[in-house]
């Protein structure tokens with residue numbers, strides 16, 4: 001099966017498959033590096049870590065692979081800015097963030113050359129993210145559970161977002177377990 005090419009800034013992963021950030025030390029360096037090493041996109045979840053712990057995870061992932069590695073931090077956490085800035089200093093490839101929306105992270109991304117990928121569940125937020133300089137978007141519907149503020153399925157939201165923006169879109173939520181019908 002020919003899969004479409006995913007673009008994240010200048011990055012072109014071999015496969016358009018992104019491993020999600022799962023906090024509470026699930027998406028740490030070994031998982032992210034294993035995915036990146038075989039041509040997917042690895043994500044370290046920084047939520048719940050200290051800045052120093054996250055720096056160590058990033059360094060460990062970089063030691064394990066030369067593949068594409070990003071960091072997910074939920075906007076809602078107290079040390080959000082510190083975690084994002086530390087990740088950028090460590091030379092991470094991208095930042096994914098959800099559970100709220102930071103305008104500031106786009107200027108930090110511009111200053112450091114790190115791609116910003118917000119998680120969105122509406123065309124309205126997608127347009128705002130595009131205007132602010134997002135490199136790509138994760139689009140999640142109700143199947144993803146958690147911190148979304150939507151009760152609409154991905155199959156409804158995704159076409160609206162596709163229509164609204166020109167950015168690469170990463171559909172998420174219920175894909176692997178077949179809950180989503182999109």
Ligand SMILES: Cc1cc2nc3c(=O)[nH]c(=O)nc-3n(C[C@H](O)[C@H](O)[C@H](O)COP(=O)(O)O)c2cc1C
Nearest residue numbers: 020021022023045047072098144172173174175176
């Ligand atoms: C244990 C666990 C921890 C999670 N932690 C995070 C997190 O830190 N940040 C985040 O954005 N999403 C988090 N999520 C949500 C998933 O990443 C999100 O639901 C995923 O994109 C949905 O994909 P799937 O349903 O196809 O697996 C977590 C999910 C699980 C199960």
